[in-house]
Amino acid sequence: MGMIQEFKEFAVKGNAMDLAVGVIIGGAFGKIVDSIVGDLIMPLVSRVVGKLDFSNLFFVLGDNPNNLTALADLKKAGIAVFAYGSFLTILVNFIILAFIIFMMVKQMNRMRKEEPAAPAEAPATPEDVLLLREIRDSLKK
Template identity: 70%
Template structure:
């Protein structure tokens, strides 16, 4: 039963829950970045380079069976080895954008973070007997 108690304490610690929330938000954020790259950036980049669709750039590395289409999906379905460098370009751009956005977020968070004020040192605690002796001394001096 001790192991279950330890596991429960581990699972409900703030760090574990924060990590889980971060992973979930990161997954959703990754989909947004995928959409930005695929739907907004890559079409513009493709247009600049002569209306290229980067996702369809590949080099066939093996023999293509008769009757197989020339589309990348058809070649992969037929088991033909292909060097799909266009997809890699898309994923690399995706990563660069995601890394840059995270960099900007961390930079902004660090800028907004205020330095923690220096801890105020507590006054030394004077024992009660010393206080009483001081009171007696002060009353005798008057």
């Protein structure tokens, strides 16, 4: 079988197509989450914290002889900085994304749950047992 034929079979299989659709939807969903975080959540958080831009949150770890205050300038000068602001933004994005995916999977699992099957009727009593019961009952008389 040629490589092109094998690729065609792989590409048209349901699993490969499902994966492709999932990747495309996941990329679009990531943009939605970024917008939710950047436009809705982070402004609320910044209201509490007092800053809107978390990307400039950092600690200077090395000597700062020129008293630079901008993160980009400090990095350009080669001064060691602990830049935690970008990490906070990415962490909030991840937590929100993970929570949304968890809720989606939870709802999908709830929809997939099948109703419990009705209890099966008791199997019919075998004929020999019925005959033995009749004999027992006739002996009791």
